[in-house]
Amino acid sequence: MAHLHLDLFSGIAGDMLLSALTDAGAPLDPLREALARLDLPVSVDVEEVSHCGIRALHLVVEAPEEQPARNLPEITALLDRSGIPTRARDRAIAAFRELAVAEAEIHGTTVDKVHFHEVGALDSITDLMGCALALELLGVDTISSRSVPLGSGMVTCEHGRMPIPAPATALLARGMPVANPPVPGELTTPTGATMLKAWVSEWRDQPPGYDTVGTGAGTRRYIDHPNLLRVFLDSHGSHPWKSERISKLETWVDDVPGDVVAHLLSLALSEGALDAAAVPAAMKKGRSGHAITILARPADAERLARLMFRETGTLGIRHGVIERWILPRRQGTVETPWGTVRVKWAMVAPRDERPDPEHDDCAELARRHSVPLSTIRNAAIEAARQD
Structure with missing residues (x-):
């Protein structure tokens, strides 16, 4: 399960x-062969350069x-005829579709x-x-990236002179973590x-870990900043x-009844x-209270903060962006002597899955058959391990 990290x-x-993917080991010949099958008047090559003393x-x-300007169906037809692997084709079409939506x-x-103009051009x-083809040749399954510097200043595009980010880039970057630009100019293009x-x-x-580094160079050069992209x-x-x-949204309150706190957690x-939780807390002047924490997607944070203000009457909410790690998981059902139980399997290591039976299913079967809950749960776990 190869992983690629982008250092932008x-x-x-x-x-x-x-360029960076090629430097990491992806050959260019399969791309040249795909372009030849399309009979397009385009050639591709790489050259070794130095930016601020760094090879790339x-x-x-x-x-x-x-x-000519091309639309999405025309570009999709080109990719269909290119003969590149299915996953590479699907990745390329997904990227063009995101641009088409913007x-x-x-x-x-x-x-x-x-109709695409700049991005519909052959280059x-x-x-x-x-x-997309290079990712497939490197066997990349998942991709992560650091925050994105969009740039600053003005850029000339099909719409005329526009402030950076260009209109399409501005829409595509919604929801991405954005970094301050280290130098002026358009740093992130619509492509x-x-x-x-x-x-x-x-x-x-x-x-998270890496064994290969590839470095690609852009066209623009700066005096004291290397215009490079690295892949790990x-x-x-x-x-x-x-x-x-x-x-992560958090507030501590000492004047909110427990049933109101419970209502807030359920509502959130x-x-x-x-996720949502409340922990009993001993607060100033010896008063008992609650430390209320709500975890949310960044796009939902403001809406849930308004909910916390409304339901608790608190005067302040601490907000921060944190990183969480999530194990891959799959869902299914298993059969026990007492009935069907839903199960989640978490991958704790390659070829090592941990089953977790659905509590509500186990509890319902335990009540129905007057069997200890632990018996139902253990039977479901054993069946899941055999799956």
Whole structure:
């Protein structure tokens, strides 16, 4: 289960990522063969360059400057004819679809009617298809990334002179952790943003582990800042879990009855909280109170904070973004002598799954058959281990 981490300290563009993946070991010949099958007037190569004394690879794509605008069905048809592996094709289409959704919102039209201009050009198609193919050749299953520097200043695009981020990039980057730009200019392009949107499943500052580093260079050069993108490849997967950033909301109250606290926790969970808990606390002046904590997706944090203010009357809520680790899991059912029980299996290590029977199912069977709960639970665990 190979994992790839993106270090976007100078932003991301399609050529930078493909250069870095090539430096990490992905060959370019399969991409050249796919382009040849499409009979497209484009060539691709890499050159070794140095940015601020750091060696990197830089992608060189040669394609005609004047090209027709293409829509999503046309690009999908190209990818279908390219002969690249199914997962690579699906990854590329997912990235183009995310961009089409953003462009449709910008232009007030539908996804299939959107015509790509900059990203529909042959060099951008080559970048996106090439990156998707390189990920497949490296065996990448999951992708994480550090926060994204969008850039600053102005950029010229099909809409004219616009402030950075460009309109499509601004929409695609919604919900992503954004970093301050280290240098002026457009650091994250629409092509780069759509790949992040479609392919990145977790955001973290550092890679969880790696055995290979690839470095790709952008075209622009700065005096005292290397315009590079690094990828960290963990070919075998150092751990089974994934990580994600979530919001933590916390308030301590000493004037809220316990039944109101219980109501808040129940309401928060029904409104989309990931978890909610209250712990008894000894507070100032010896008063008894509760430390209330709600975990939520960042997009839900403000809505749940308003719920906490409303239900508790608290004057303040502490908020922070934390990282949590999640084991891969699957769900199913098992049969016991007393009936069917739902089970979750958590992968604690490769080829090592831990079953956890659904309590409500076990409790219902225990009541129905007058059997100890532990007997039902143990039977379900044993059946799950045989699954």
